[in-house]
Each structure stands twice: as structure tokens, then as C-alpha cells.
Amino acid sequence: xxxxxxxxxxxxxxxxxxxxxxxxxxxxxxxxxxxxxxxxxxxxxxxxxxxxxxxxxxxxxxxxxxxxxxxxxxxxxxxxxxxxxxxxxxxxxxxxxxxxxxxxxxxxxxxxxxxxxxxxxxxxxxxxxxxxxxxxxxxxxxxxxxxxxxxxxxxxxxxxxxxxxxxxxxxxxxxxxxxxx
Amino acid sequence: xxxxxxxxxxxxxxxxxxxxxxxxxxxxxxxxxxxxxxxxxxxxxxxxxxxxxxxxxxxxxxxxxxxxxxxxxxxxxxxxxxxxxxxxxxxxxxxxxxxxxxxxxxxxxxxxxxxxxxxxxxxxxxxxxxxxxxxxx
Numbered sequence: 001x002x003x004x005x006x007x008x009x010x011x012x013x014x015x016x017x018x019x020x021x022x023x024x025x026x027x028x029x030x031x032x033x034x035x036x037x038x039x040x041x042x043x044x045x046x047x048x049x050x051x052x053x054x055x056x057x058x059x060x061x062x063x064x065x066x067x068x069x070x071x072x073x074x075x076x077x078x079x080x081x082x083x084x085x086x087x088x089x090x091x092x093x094x095x096x097x098x099x100x101x102x103x104x105x106x107x108x109x110x111x112x113x114x115x116x117x118x119x120x121x122x123x124x125x126x127x128x129x130x131x132x133x134x135x136x137x138x139x140x141x142x143x144x145x146x147x148x149x150x151x152x153x154x155x156x157x158x159x160x161x162x163x164x165x166x167x168x169x170x171x172x173x174x175x176x177x178x179x180x181x
Numbered sequence: 182x183x184x185x186x187x188x189x190x191x192x193x194x195x196x197x198x199x200x201x202x203x204x205x206x207x208x209x210x211x212x213x214x215x216x217x218x219x220x221x222x223x224x225x226x227x228x229x230x231x232x233x234x235x236x237x238x239x240x241x242x243x244x245x246x247x248x249x250x251x252x253x254x255x256x257x258x259x260x261x262x263x264x265x266x267x268x269x270x271x272x273x274x275x276x277x278x279x280x281x282x283x284x285x286x287x288x289x290x291x292x293x294x295x296x297x298x299x300x301x302x303x304x305x306x307x308x309x310x311x312x313x314x315x316x317x318x
Contacts, residue, residue: 016198016201019201020197020200020201020204023201023204023205023208024204026208027204027207027208027211030208030211030212030215031211033215034211034214034215038236038237039236039237039240039243039283039311039313040234040235040236040237040313040314040315040316041231041234041235041237041283041284041311041312041313041314042231042233042234042235042311042312042314043235043237043281043309043310043311044310044311044312045308045309045310046299046302046303046307046308046309046310047303047308048303048306048308049300049303049304049306114292114296115292116291116292116293116296117291117292117293118291118292119288119289119290119291119292120229120286120287120288120289120290120291120292120295121229121288121289123292123295124229124231124288124312124314125229125231127231127312128231128232128233128234128314128317129233131231131233131234132232132233134233135233173299
């Protein structure tokens with residue numbers, strides 16, 4: 001008698017041994033194409049554009065204003081005194097500090113004005129010095145009044161808000177002299 | 182008496198079944214964090230250096246303007262004229278209201294071109310800018 005044998009089905013599995021290789025390939029592609037470097041730079045907010053005929057002159061008292069003027073030779077004029085670029089930070093710092101406890105409408109305004117032919121690098125150096133002065137004052141404030149390092153303070157905390165209120169960074173980029181070429 | 186070699190009774194192969202899972206996990210991480218390079222930079226520039234700099238946290242908000250050594254201006258993928266910047270940047274600003282414009286300007290440029298670009302940006306009401314610099318060590 002013939003015994004009826006049940007036909008055995010072959011094992012139905014997907015070969016997964018090459019899966020790792022494929023995913024490694026993809027991984028490598030993304031590793032290579034990823035841009036890791038973070039953009040760094042000096043942040044600034046420009047004033048809104050108003051046509052010249054609508055512009056109003058708002059008088060600012062002399063002791064609030066620190067006018068930084070950089071000419072095409074790289075000479076810096078800070079409140080009518082000629083100084084070198086690396087001195088800007090030192091000169092500004094005491095003035096920012098003296099305004100810490102003043103109300104918001106009495107804080108220091110730093111106005112930067114350049115010539116059309118001023119070197120961009122010099123402008124950045126000057127801006128760097130101004131920012132540096134502000135950062136120094138901020139970190140000293142954090143240490144002395146809050147007992148924390150500035151870098152340790154969370155961006156959204158009350159303390160950061162206090163620092164921002166007390167020492168706001170107001171840098172005004174002056175309109176270039178009646179744009180002439 | 183017969184000596185038998187002592188052998189560990191455990192299997193000697195490394196279980197590789199979970200390897201794809203691990204690799205896929207890494208892969209997913211990189212896929213999520215990657216922002217692919219979108220443009221070819223057509224101008225040559227060297228960035229200035231500064232100390233008191235900040236990081237731009239959110240790369241997706243950033244839009245670049247390049248100015249090369251020869252004063253050519255590049256926005257997006259192509260070289261542009263100064264008077265076209267306003268139109269292009271306004272479109273960007275509409276698409277992305279809190280766009281940060283990163284200015285990658287060659288350090289030997291003059292302020293004239295920088296001021297002109299800034300005026301155009303103000304007209305396009307892209308007010309958040311960032312002068313791209315390297316860290317001075």
C-alpha cells in the first residue's frame with residue numbers, strides 16, 4: 001500500500017543576513033552627508049525700515065548714548081575720543097555697569113556707525129568688543145547677584161529674564177550717512 | 182584512561198540577530214538630525230573671527246547670503262544682483278516668519294556692500310540677522 005506522504009513545505013523565511021550590511025551602507029551615507037558644525041556668529045536685530053520722509057528724530061540724552069564711529073582707516077571714535085579697537089570693551093564696561101539699576105528707558109544705547117569704505121573685518125572686531133563688554137557685565141551680574149555662572153542659567157528661567165531686563169543689549173546700527181557713493 | 186579535551190558547552194558565535202536593529206536605530210538618529218546640504222557655494226570667502234559669538238540653535242530657520250572676495254552676492258543657489266535681494270528675501274520671510282539671515286561675508290569686504298544688503302533686508306523686513314564668524318582662539 002502506498003502511504004500518502006504529506007508534502008513538506010519549504011521554510012519560508014527572508015534572508016536577513018544582509019540586512020545589517022544594507023543598513024550600514026545607509027548609515028554611512030548619512031554620516032558622511034551630515035553637517036555637524038554649528039553656525040556661530042554675532043546676532044543682531046535690524047531696525048524696521050521706514051521711508052526717510054516718515055522718519056522721526058528721537059532725542060537721546062548724551063549720557064545714554066555711546067557712539068562708536070569707525071572710519072575707513074580703522075580709527076575708532078568713542079564719544080569723541082580716539083581709541084583703538086581692543087579698548088572698546090574696557091571703555092564701555094563701566095558705562096554699562098553704571099546703568100544696571102536704571103529703568104529701562106535709561107539704559108545705554110550703543111550706536112555703531114561706519115564709513116562705506118570701512119573694512120568689514122574691523123566692523124566685526126568692533127561689534128565683537130561691544131558684545132564682549134555686555135557679556136562680561138552679564139556674567140559678573142550673574143555671579144555677584146544671583147550666585148550662578150551665566151552659562152549655567154537656563155534660557156527660559158526667571159533669572160535669565162531678570163538679566164535681560166537689567167542688562168539689555170541695545171546696539172543700534174546707524175543709518176549710513178545719506179547713502180552716497 | 183581516556184582524556185577528553187575540556188570544551189565550554191556554550192555556543193561560540195556572537196548573536197548578530199539584533200545588529201540590524203541597532204544600526205537602524207543609529208541610522209534613524211542621523212536621518213532625523215541631518216539637514217542636507219542644499220546649495221553649492223559659488224563665491225569664495227573667508228569669514229572674520231570674533232570672540233563673543235553665539236550659536237544659532239535652529240538650523241532650519243537659517244537662510245544664507247554669501248558675499249565673496251570679489252564682491253559677488255549669492256542667495257540660495259545662484260548669484261544675484263543687489264536689487265533682487267529684497268524680492269527673494271521677502272518671499273522667504275513670508276514662508277518662514279522668524280527667519281534668521283546669516284550673512285557670510287568675506288572679511289576683506291567693505292562696509293558699503295554690507296550696508297546695502299542690510300538696507301535691502303530691512304525693506305524685506307527680515308530683521309533678524311547674524312554675521313557669521315569663526316571663533317577666535
